[in-house]
Amino acid sequence: MLGGETHYTTRPGLPELRRRLLGEIAQMGGPCHESVDSALITTGESEALFVALLGLRPQPGSAAGAYVGPCRYENIFRIAGLVPKHLREPATEGRDTRLVFREFESDPAAHEILITLSLRHDLPDVLFMGDKFAPGSSVGFPPCSIERTLILGNFDALPGLSAFRIGFLAGPDALVRRIRVWKQALSICSAASSQRAAVHALRTLVGGGEEA
Amino acid sequence: MKERAASPGEKATQSRSNLMQLAATMEDVISFGAGDPDLPTPPHIIGEAMRRFALDPCITPAQGLPELRRALAERYRQRKRLLFDPASEIVITNGAQEALFLTMMALVNPGDGVLVQDPRYSSYDQAIEAAGGRIVELPDARRRGFELNSEDVRRCATGARILVLINPNNPTGALIRADGVSGIAAAAREAGIIVVSDEVYEGLVYDELPCRSVAQCDGMRERTATVSSFSKTWAMTGFRVGYLAGPAPLIGAVTRLKQAVSGACPALPQYAALAALTGPQEPAREILATFERRRSMMMQGLDALGIPHSAPGGTFFIWADISGFGVAAEEFCHRLLMEHRVLLFPGSSFGSKWQGFVRISMLGSDARIAAGLARLGDFIHSITSNQSGGRTS
Numbered sequence: 001m002l003g004g005e006t007h008y009t010t011r012p013g014l015p016e017l018r019r020r021l022l023g024e025i026a027q028m029g030g031p032c033h034e035s036v037d038s039a040l041i042t043t044g045e046s047e048a049l050f051v052a053l054l055g056l057r058p059q060p061g062s063a064a065g066a067y068v069g070p071c072r073y074e075n076i077f078r079i080a081g082l083v084p085k086h087l088r089e090p091a092t093e094g095r096d097t098r099l100v101f102r103e104f105e106s107d108p109a110a111h112e113i114l115i116t117l118s119l120r121h122d123l124p125d126v127l128f129m130g131d132k133f134a135p136g137s138s139v140g141f142p143p144c145s146i147e148r149t150l151i152l153g154n155f156d157a158l159p160g161l162s163a164f165r166i167g168f169l170a171g172p173d174a175l176v177r178r179i180r181v182w183k184q185a186l187s188i189c190s191a192a193s194s195q196r197a198a199v200h201a202l203r204t205l206v207g208g209g210e211e212a
Numbered sequence: 213m214k215e216r217a218a219s220p221g222e223k224a225t226q227s228r229s230n231l232m233q234l235a236a237t238m239e240d241v242i243s244f245g246a247g248d249p250d251l252p253t254p255p256h257i258i259g260e261a262m263r264r265f266a267l268d269p270c271i272t273p274a275q276g277l278p279e280l281r282r283a284l285a286e287r288y289r290q291r292k293r294l295l296f297d298p299a300s301e302i303v304i305t306n307g308a309q310e311a312l313f314l315t316m317m318a319l320v321n322p323g324d325g326v327l328v329q330d331p332r333y334s335s336y337d338q339a340i341e342a343a344g345g346r347i348v349e350l351p352d353a354r355r356r357g358f359e360l361n362s363e364d365v366r367r368c369a370t371g372a373r374i375l376v377l378i379n380p381n382n383p384t385g386a387l388i389r390a391d392g393v394s395g396i397a398a399a400a401r402e403a404g405i406i407v408v409s410d411e412v413y414e415g416l417v418y419d420e421l422p423c424r425s426v427a428q429c430d431g432m433r434e435r436t437a438t439v440s441s442f443s444k445t446w447a448m449t450g451f452r453v454g455y456l457a458g459p460a461p462l463i464g465a466v467t468r469l470k471q472a473v474s475g476a477c478p479a480l481p482q483y484a485a486l487a488a489l490t491g492p493q494e495p496a497r498e499i500l501a502t503f504e505r506r507r508s509m510m511m512q513g514l515d516a517l518g519i520p521h522s523a524p525g526g527t528f529f530i531w532a533d534i535s536g537f538g539v540a541a542e543e544f545c546h547r548l549l550m551e552h553r554v555l556l557f558p559g560s561s562f563g564s565k566w567q568g569f570v571r572i573s574m575l576g577s578d579a580r581i582a583a584g585l586a587r588l589g590d591f592i593h594s595i596t597s598n599q600s601g602g603r604t605s
Contacts, residue, residue, distance in 0.1 A: 185338035192450030
């Protein structure tokens with residue numbers, strides 16, 4: 001801040017933060033995306049989910065997604081104008097399904113069913129990490145698709161970062177581009193101080209100096 | 213994967229974003245593009261934010277830091293004689309844009325008509341679209357320097373439920389004067405319309421004119437959602453702190469949405485906003501004076517280039533008419549950036565019919581503004597030379 005970083009950042013987020021985020025997701029066993037356009041920085045993980053739903057939805061009121069319950073975020077689906085459907089319901093595989101949503105800590109069988117649905121119906125696959133983004137750890141990444149999986153989460157597992165309310169979204173750049181116009185419409189960009197704190201935390205935790 | 217076509221609002225946001233991304237890859241670009249004051253945030257704001265955060269790096273309530281809400285309520289009382297209960301009638305948001313977006317989600321039912329100015333910042337369209345509303349464009353009022361009046365509202369009021377009023381206006385810079393605001397408020401009241409009043413630029417109003425809030429008008433406090441922010445007045449866009457003040461039921465609904473969609477704003481920016489409100493006000497006056505001086509310089513420069521333009525009563529935007537050069541705004545801005553390294557935003561990213569206009573932000577030192585105007589002049593000269601060459605050959 002003292003260096004003048006008190007203005008809007010690049011709208012999708014500081015390039016260094018996005019680059020480090022993508023690198024760490026790959027290190028943790030997730031998909032490996034090269035372009036910083038594959039990442040979007042948000043204000044917490046729930047904003048990441050909200051803008052993802054806005055960017056991926058068809059029209060308000062259309063049914064969207066199959067996911068395994070219990071899901072903590074049904075209200076965000078509804079606010080975004082989408083109707084969540086549970087796997088146990090017979091209509092799950094209907095043509096009006098727009099995306100697949102799964103939580104990181106679901107059991108392996110649920111992951112398998114959901115990613116299979118995503119592949120079979122050519123649907124975006126939203127994998128919600130929450131606070132499980134932990135560089136340097138081996139959390140056991142569930143199966144992902146490089147073409148379809150969007151990974152959402154926050155940086156709260158990094159020391160001292162929870163008060164900065166910083167989240168992310170990472171996935172195929174074509175999908176992320178559709179979503180980031182909604183992030184821009186909702187809050188332009190995330191707080192510069194929060195983004196800079198996340199960069200600092202990642203540098204401290206996993207090493208690497210300041211990027212040019 | 214199934215793709216849906218981008219909406220006009222999405223396309224407009226994307227258009228500006230693409231230009232900014234392109235400019236970011238180039239050297240020595242003079243940016244008259246973004247809506248971000250290029251002036252430094254007053255140091256006392258930064259210092260106090262860091263001090264408070266070091267003492268208490270908390271997660272605040274989703275509605276926002278109580279101390280900040282109290283300071284805002286006090287400011288409204290002192291400056292506008294408006295009484296808001298900080299406990300139930302103010303919510304702090306991630307910039308004014310989140311306040312506006314969530315207000316739309318709270319107020320608009322699918323199919324509701326929402327009156328909007330034309331031209332306008334495209335994020336309004338996306339917020340209305342997300343809520344399932346129906347955009348109803350008001351007359352553009354260009355013959356009155358884009359200053360909307362009560363007749364414009366009355367003419368379009370039938371079937372509308374909400375009016376979004378942006379005063380001073382982005383992108384035209386038009387200020388609706390106090391009597392005009394009162395007239396529009398009366399028209400809204402008669403038609404039973406709720407007003408969402410975007411007053412983000414209220415701190416950047418020139419010629420010592422007042423910026424009347426809709427909520428100050430008779431019978432409007434209970435039917436107005438007032439949206440504003442700290443970003444422009446104190447040059448602190450990167451902190452992302454805005455707010456919504458209005459009737460308790462609305463604030464309750466927006467707070468619940470905020471809790472679900474993004475949770476509390478980070479504490480550090482809220483401490484910065486508190487310092488802006490409670491600390492010395494001279495820096496804000498200096499920021500205003502800087503933009504007022506730039507306004508004169510920019511308008512004189514455009515006059516010298518023969519480019520008709522608005523005379524902004526507020527904001528740091530000038531809405532310039534480039535239709536006489538025979539190049540559509542998108543192409544004009546793209547070529548100006550590529551050939552002369554000046555970034556402007558095309559009018560078409562503020563409404564489809566504004567292909568003959570550009571938005572110019574009054575950013576940069578006097579020397580940079582002069583250099584930017586010179587480059588703009590070179591570009592216009594090259595266009596007009598080619599056109600006259602084409603005609604004679």
